[in-house]
Amino acid sequence: MLGSMSSLIDVDSAGIEKLGRPACYALLRSVPIGRIVFTEAALPAIQPVNFVLDGDDVIIRTGMGSKLAAATRSAIVAFEADEYDADTLTGWSVVLIGRADAVGDEPERRRLATLGLTPWALGERPHYIRIRPEIVRGRRIPTRPAAL
Numbered sequence: 389m390l391g392s393m394s395s396l397i398d399v400d401s402a403g404i405e406k407l408g409r410p411a412c413y414a415l416l417r418s419v420p421i422g423r424i425v426f427t428e429a430a431l432p433a434i435q436p437v438n439f440v441l442d443g444d445d446v447i448i449r450t451g452m453g454s455k456l457a458a459a460t461r462s463a464i465v466a467f468e469a470d471e472y473d474a475d476t477l478t479g480w481s482v483v484l485i486g487r488a489d490a491v492g493d494e495p496e497r498r499r500l501a502t503l504g505l506t507p508w509a510l511g512e513r514p515h516y517i518r519i520r521p522e523i524v525r526g527r528r529i530p531t532r533p534a535a536l
Contacts (some may be wrong), residue, residue: 407526422469
């Protein structure tokens with residue numbers, strides 16, 4: 389662990405910061421796009437999605453009969469979001485692992501509609517998927533010290 393101001397920062401052997409849960413969620417709130425990792429025909433599949441957080445849960449929208457909706461019914465999935473800066477060689481990645489379920493309760497769907505999650509893809513996206521994370525992990529590549 390390295391001291392930084394008044395707090396300790398946990399770093400791995402490569403100098404990459406290991407982020408705590410609050411830092412992970414703060415970073416997730418700063419980006420509109422992530423990737424959901426699920427199983428399709430017994431193989432891993434990755435799909436970019438726009439999302440919103442509802443507390444600690446990730447909410448995404450999908451279309452009727454989509455492969456994503458079918459593949460994520462009560463399935464364990466991963467969700468990842470990241471950001472990097474090529475100029476400063478810094479960046480971060482947050483990975484959540486948990487169960488994905490379709491939101492079927494109509495009052496809950498109406499409430500989720502107020503969260504401002506507007507689909508970027510064309511077509512109707514009337515269905516909501518909720519990912520309830522069990523595991524939250526994040527890593528950040530910090531700014532490099534100036535060369536001497």
